[in-house]
Amino acid sequence: METQRTLINKLRFEDKSDVQTLYQNVGVRKYLGGLVDAASFCEKFENMMSDDGSFDFLVRQKLDGAFIGLVNISPYENKSFHQEALSYEVSYQLVPDYWNKRYGSEILGRIFEYAAATLSLKRLWAETQKANLASIRLLEKMGMEHQEQVERFGETQLIYAITLTSDKF
Numbered sequence: 001m002e003t004q005r006t007l008i009n010k011l012r013f014e015d016k017s018d019v020q021t022l023y024q025n026v027g028v029r030k031y032l033g034g035l036v037d038a039a040s041f042c043e044k045f046e047n048m049m050s051d052d053g054s055f056d057f058l059v060r061q062k063l064d065g066a067f068i069g070l071v072n073i074s075p076y077e078n079k080s081f082h083q084e085a086l087s088y089e090v091s092y093q094l095v096p097d098y099w100n101k102r103y104g105s106e107i108l109g110r111i112f113e114y115a116a117a118t119l120s121l122k123r124l125w126a127e128t129q130k131a132n133l134a135s136i137r138l139l140e141k142m143g144m145e146h147q148e149q150v151e152r153f154g155e156t157q158l159i160y161a162i163t164l165t166s167d168k169f
Helices: 013-023 038-049 103-117 135-139
Strands: 008-009 055-061 066-077 087-094 123-129 147-152 155-163
Touching: 008 103, 013 038, 013 055, 055 103, 066 103, 087 103, 103 135, 103 147, 123 135, 135 155
Parallel strands: 087 123
Antiparallel strands: 008 055, 055 066, 066 087, 123 155, 147 155
16 A cells, blocks of 8 residues: 555564564653563564454655554454444554654555455544543544543543545545
8 A cells, every 4th residue: 555655565574673663662652551672572563463353554655665653453342332343443653753744644544545445344443542642633633533531551541433434535
């Protein structure tokens, strides 16, 4: 997949060192449970590479191949809402050099399009800490609507959702 400025490809084993930089970046991990040690990261990366129903993508700059970040669509269970079918959550981590430059909305727009047209998903969920104002702004800019607030992982989390249509993005 691609956007105007990025290439979005399925995650590969060769991407491990790039992805590890995200898990060891204080800014990136501020609202994601903190830094991840090497052993825990190896386990997480193996899970990303497994066939568990998730879709993991690495994002690179089209111009020079520079690593931008990671986007994931994965099965999501929110017990607060009755769900008739399997639901999916979108999550993302971007290198700080690409924050506040509209990469997030550009990438998520393409991911939403993929989720609707290729995966035939009708709805996507997202969860972010209430303190993560930048992520909240991005989710709302993308048309996601606040659904509820929960306490999880020792923090207040906001749950967002969007109904997808293939012509929306």
